[in-house]
Amino acid sequence: MKVKAIFYGILSEWVDEKEAEFELPEEATHGHLLKEIGLRFGSKMPERLWDRMKNDFCAPVLARTSTGTVQSGNSPLVENEQVTFLLMVGGG
């Protein structure tokens, strides 16, 4: 299935793309998408943002689809899904 990842705000600076398309196996999950993001962009992201061992964001990054916030790596994806990633961090 085709899935589009949108890197919103400052994430796009680190990834160096505003969005990217991925070809994933049928019945792919959010975890599959993260693995592909890691393969393509992991080396571009600072260590504080991307955990290369776990293939996941280590900073508080929110992933949203048309149906709401992605709760876990096991969450299933659907054909032509758009997943928007946002870095959620605040200051004083």
Added chain:
Amino acid sequence: MNGYHGRFLKVDLSTQKTEDMPLSEEDLKDFIGGAGLSAKLIYEHVKTGTDPLAPESPLVFAVGPFTGSTIPMVSRYSVCAISPLTGYWGEATSGGRFPVRLKGSGYDGIFITGKAQNPVYLLVRDGHAEIKDASTLWGKDSYETQEFIKNETGDQVSIACIAKAGENRLLYSCIMNDKGRAAGRSGMGAVMGSKNLKAVVVGGNAKTTAADPERLKELTLEAQTVIRSDMTAKGLTEYGTNMWMDMGMIMADVPAKYFTRSVFPASRLTSTAFRNAYAMGRYACTGCLIGCGREVKNFGPDKKSVDGPEYETVAAFGPLCWNFDLDSIIEANHLCNVHGLDTLSTGVSIAYAMYLAEKGVLTPEKAGLEIKWGDRETIIQLVKLIVNQEGIGKLLGLGTLRMAHELGRDEGEAAQVKGLEMPMHDARSFHGQAISYATGSRGACHQRGNYYEIDIAGMILEYGVMATNRFSAEEQKAVMAAKVQALKDTFDSLTMCKFASVSPTFLAQALSAVTGREYTPETLLEAGERSINIKRGISLKLGLTQAEDRLPEICATPLKEGSSADKVPDMKRLLKDYYEFRQWNLETGKPEKEKLEALGLHQVARDLYGT
């Protein structure tokens, strides 16, 4: 009058007279409450040359229509006056329990003029006001003062007070309430001190009504759901505001070594580092769902619990002074709280002294001590010298702009806008932040121009505000920054915490349900603009010029390291776009007459342009 008591308490400390000050429906509709309404009330008392510390100069405490309602995160108050630090419009906000108790006292605010012959405190409870002798309190620190007054008046009050810094009219002294909460910026403590007013004490259970209680109930539940599910809010609960430290450093947003560096060992100063070193407690204002406040437990034998430190303070006494020692940051913060000093202006002034020492300007002979980057003992000693106004502390207590003047240095070295020291978000890392600082009503202000939040991952759909390239002046950056400023200004009129992740649509619906007047996201934005323009009118009366809408050179010089290396904001472009959107004249800095008239600011238009 739904949402309001419809009156302020008016106090003349010279005559010791107190009376009710009725509020007009029109002012409440247009200015809402809090800082916006305070600006409206202060405006007519401001004349060219008004001395911020003169008896006739007003000091206003105000809450908003949400305070005391069921809406979460609304226990905030504004305190406003002409700033003795900047000479222009000044305001500060704080939370705690004081705001709810001020509303519970039966008033929407307190308007204070005059000067008491001897130190006094003001007790406002259940619709009655008393001016009480505070001679024995003068000289007591902020914690002792609060404890003493509670012993005298009973526990069911909250106290906003000054300490030594305010008593001595130190230009960046603050007002402390509910133990360690601070209305920190722009020297409001000095204004209290100039009036011989040691404390404002409030209590009572007076309630206001809501126009549509059922709708308000629905909206309250909605706000609770939104705030509880917000990831940033969860982070603030878990780590406090200092959660920003390491991610902020990666973004080059945390200024270091007096704005000359952006890379430093951030891991030594994170919330986790604090948690590993100390038992940390959490503090929440009344009705807060987050609890971003922090306390350090058992800091020392005589310090069972020390308030803070918050992110801004950690950054100011930490990397800005090239200091990575947690003990000294906590101690410096505590000294500021005890004696009533703004931690930001204090930290920035100390960092400037370190910068000047390195340049050979503040030699040990001249300073009376050797000032070295990152020296923990020096930082603590300098805070004490500032508090006591001794030695080099007298110079540092003036703030960076006056320090530069006194030493014959270039103004561009002073890290301030309009005299107010820079907050701890570097303008070179988010260029929307740069224009917000340059044009802020009170000077360099991250509270009403926290644009970094937008370019990280923010959006305000109602106003077309979206994240864009953080280093760009294009894509309507200045226009979006102006809208964010106006919205945040409205938060301080409503008086609502800016960590509440609610939308303008929610705010408009809630304000409509509380007051019975119809608000929309657009009219809220207009209220923010009105507030910004009347504050601008006050500062223009006091001599503000267009040239002061700028970043100091030290904060606009390209850095050689970090993710913002070689990037500087295009201030010319940003200012042009900002002024065009605001309808301010690019040469005079004045709002155009038509704009003022459209906002209903007819008196400001007359004052600036004649009849």
